[in-house]
Amino acid sequence: MRGHSDIAINGDSAVALAWKQIDPDVCAAYPITPQTIIVEKFAEYVADGEVTTEFVCVESEHSALTLCITSASAGARTFTATASQGLAYMWEMLPIASSMRVPIIMAVANRAVSGPININNDHGDVMSARDCGWITLFAENVQQAYDMSIVAPRIAEHHGVQLPCLVNLDGFILTHATERMSPIDDSVVRKFVGEHKPLYPLLDVKHPVSHNLMDGPLFYFPHKYQMVEAMDRALEVSRDIFAEFAKISGREYKLVEEYRCEDADAIAIVLGSSFGTMKEAVDQLRNEGHKVGVAMPRLYRPWPIADLAKVMKDKKAVIVMDRHLSVGSYGPMFPEVVAAAIENDKVPKMYNYIYGLGGADTMVSDFKKVFTEPHSGKAKRVNYLGVVR
Amino acid sequence: MVNMADYKTLTIGDRVITAGNSEQFKTGDWRSLTPVLSIGKCINCLTCWIYCPDSCVIVENEKMTGFKLSHCKGCGICAESCPKDAIAMTEERA
Numbered sequence: 119m120r121g122h123s124d125i126a127i128n129g130d131s132a133v134a135l136a137w138k139q140i141d142p143d144v145c146a147a148y149p150i151t152p153q154t155i156i157v158e159k160f161a162e163y164v165a166d167g168e169v170t171t172e173f174v175c176v177e178s179e180h181s182a183l184t185l186c187i188t189s190a191s192a193g194a195r196t197f198t199a200t201a202s203q204g205l206a207y208m209w210e211m212l213p214i215a216s217s218m219r220v221p222i223i224m225a226v227a228n229r230a231v232s233g234p235i236n237i238n239n240d241h242g243d244v245m246s247a248r249d250c251g252w253i254t255l256f257a258e259n260v261q262q263a264y265d266m267s268i269v270a271p272r273i274a275e276h277h278g279v280q281l282p283c284l285v286n287l288d289g290f291i292l293t294h295a296t297e298r299m300s301p302i303d304d305s306v307v308r309k310f311v312g313e314h315k316p317l318y319p320l321l322d323v324k325h326p327v328s329h330n331l332m333d334g335p336l337f338y339f340p341h342k343y344q345m346v347e348a349m350d351r352a353l354e355v356s357r358d359i360f361a362e363f364a365k366i367s368g369r370e371y372k373l374v375e376e377y378r379c380e381d382a383d384a385i386a387i388v389l390g391s392s393f394g395t396m397k398e399a400v401d402q403l404r405n406e407g408h409k410v411g412v413a414m415p416r417l418y419r420p421w422p423i424a425d426l427a428k429v430m431k432d433k434k435a436v437i438v439m440d441r442h443l444s445v446g447s448y449g450p451m452f453p454e455v456v457a458a459a460i461e462n463d464k465v466p467k468m469y470n471y472i473y474g475l476g477g478a479d480t481m482v483s484d485f486k487k488v489f490t491e492p493h494s495g496k497a498k499r500v501n502y503l504g505v506v507r
Numbered sequence: 508m509v510n511m512a513d514y515k516t517l518t519i520g521d522r523v524i525t526a527g528n529s530e531q532f533k534t535g536d537w538r539s540l541t542p543v544l545s546i547g548k549c550i551n552c553l554t555c556w557i558y559c560p561d562s563c564v565i566v567e568n569e570k571m572t573g574f575k576l577s578h579c580k581g582c583g584i585c586a587e588s589c590p591k592d593a594i595a596m597t598e599e600r601a
Contacts, residue, residue, distance in 0.1 A: 219520030280519055318524050326526040333521055340514035341521050348519070 124300050129263045129292035130155030132299055133199070133225045133285070136267035138163045139307035142223075143194035143314070146174040146185040150204040151237050152289035153227035157199060179204040183211040183222075190220035190282075191329045193319025195271065198222065201289060202229035205243045209250070215282045216251025216345065218330050219317075221274035222282040224252075225267065228390065228441075229289040230476040238477020239289040241389065244418075245442040245450045251345050253283040253352055254418040258375075258393040260297035263287040265369060268302070271311055272359045278351045280317060288391040290477070306366050349420040356417060373422035374429055375414045378404065382411035384435040384489055387426075387455050389414060392439060392473075392480065399485035410489050421454055427461035435467045437488050441474050448500055467492065473503035480504070530578075534561060538581035540596040542574050548593035555585035555594060 127135065133156050137145070145164075147157045164173040172194075176182045179200050190196040200208060205226060215222055231242040244254065253274060257263040266285045274283040287293055302310075318327045333341055357373060364370040377397050379385050388396050393414040403410045413429045415422055430436050436459060440449020447453075452470035459465050471488045474480045484503055491497040518524050551571050556564040563579040565572050574585075586594040 217521065219522075318518065318520075318522050325524065328523040329520065331521050331523060336509060336511050337517065337521070340512045340517055341519075343514045344517065344519055347514075 124298050126296050127299050128296045129260045129287045131159050132260050132264040133267050134159035136264050139304050140311050141169045142197045144172045144189040144196045146176050146182045147198045148179045148182050150201050152293040153199045153201040179207040183208040186222045187215050190222050192321045193316040195314040196222050199225035201227040202243045212250035219280040223270045225285045227289045227293045236476040240475045241441040244286050253281050255285050256389045257287045261299045269359050269363050273356050276355045279348050291391045353420045374425040377412045379411035383409045385411040386437040387413050388439040396485050398482045423458045426458040430459050431462050433466045437469045440472050443472050469497045470500045471503050533577050535577045535579045539599050540581035542585050543595050543597050545593050548591045554588050558584050558588040
């Protein structure tokens with residue numbers, strides 16, 4: 119649906135534009151590279167009176183998320199954004215937000231976690247937050263960073279879900295790069311996102327409630343299990359919301375995005391902006407006669423096990439691309455893809471490639487290697503793309 | 508295995524959605540010392556009633572009659588504050 123209304127915009131500004139159209143009740147955020155433009159741009163919208171949002175300047179990311187949790191508990195639609203050390207500083211509050219079941223939306227401009235200190239892109243920040251009970255969406259390009267920002271509140275605020283949600287966009291590669299994008303009309307976005315209907319909010323003074331109480335052993339585990347079921351439901355809810363979103367945007371998202379996977383012998387699994395680079399590598403390899411494809415899980419949490427198993431069915435090889443490293447083990451996504459693969463009777467050969475840490479540039483020619491090396495028997499179980507050894 | 512609460516009956520997010528129900532939380536079930544009143548020594552000064560942090564001292568017609576053990580944590584403040592040593596803290600027996 120590309121047309122005359124297309125604009126040129128960077129990823130951070132696209133997220134801020136989506137937020138402007140949604141007009142959340144509360145926003146509290148602390149600036150950190152490469153998320154800064156989101157907060158600056160949105161603060162401008164607030165200052166110019168283009169939104170009615172209560173914008174709170176806080177002294178740290180820990181305070182930002184704490185404020186978001188209380189504001190969301192009170193019943194306000196609440197947004198924030200961070201990256202890297204900022205997300206790390208929020209860590210203590212991340213599982214509190216999810217266990218309190220407050221549907222906060224947080225944009226994460228993915229950046230390497232120190233140290234060594236580095237401001238460039240990798241997925242070290244979000245991967246270190248993966249067990250905190252947040253729904254986790256990934257974007258391939260600026261358009262998707264915008265689109266995911268619009269679908270996120272619908273998924274998170276769904277009464278069967280009620281979990282906070284991370285919207286990931288690769289630092290600099292998407293946050294600062296200007297791309298062509300089709301925005302949706304303000305009124306259409308507002309109608310799509312709709313009115314926030316919080317469950318048992320603190321500010322409903324006619325129905326007094328208590329939030330975040332002490333849980334003894336008889337209650338802690340059952341409350342955690344409730345989150346398991348909510349996450350499971352989030353998969354189907356996401357599928358429905360994506361279908362609904364396609365009607366207003368013409369862009370159809372899936373739980374697992376596929377590119378030339380159907381008749382492929384070998385496929386790569388990748389997250390974020392690398393999906394685009396990988397598509398080019400796949401095209402070139404196809405032209406050279408290799409039957410390859412690439413897939414991207416749209417959601418990392420909930421992990422779309424059945425859809426991933428389906429895309430891996432009858433493949434000879436699956437290459438898992440991790441933009442983070444769990445030192446002493448595999449990349450974080452590799453074991454999870456293996457776990458999805460064993461849902462099928464036949465398990466493909468599986469390889470793990472760690473790539474692009476701390477913003478290490480990864481080109482189409484590098485990505486082509488991840489298909490050719492396993493094919494020629496040169497790949498190990500875990501490979502470190504570009505590291506000179 | 509302990510009998511955990513049925514997750515289907517719990518409100519999400521550990522929320523309590525009704526007011527004035529903290530009385531239902533029986534804090535007395537982890538007590539190890541129990542206060543025992545020697546009624547003959549008691550002069551009904553009600554110092555224990557004033558000091559008890561869990562409102563467990565039962566008073567009827569301005570007279571101290573005993574303890575509401577469902578909420579007594581066995582802290583011993585009543586015994587400590589009693590000017591007539593009318594309250595003894597005794598070991599709980601299973």
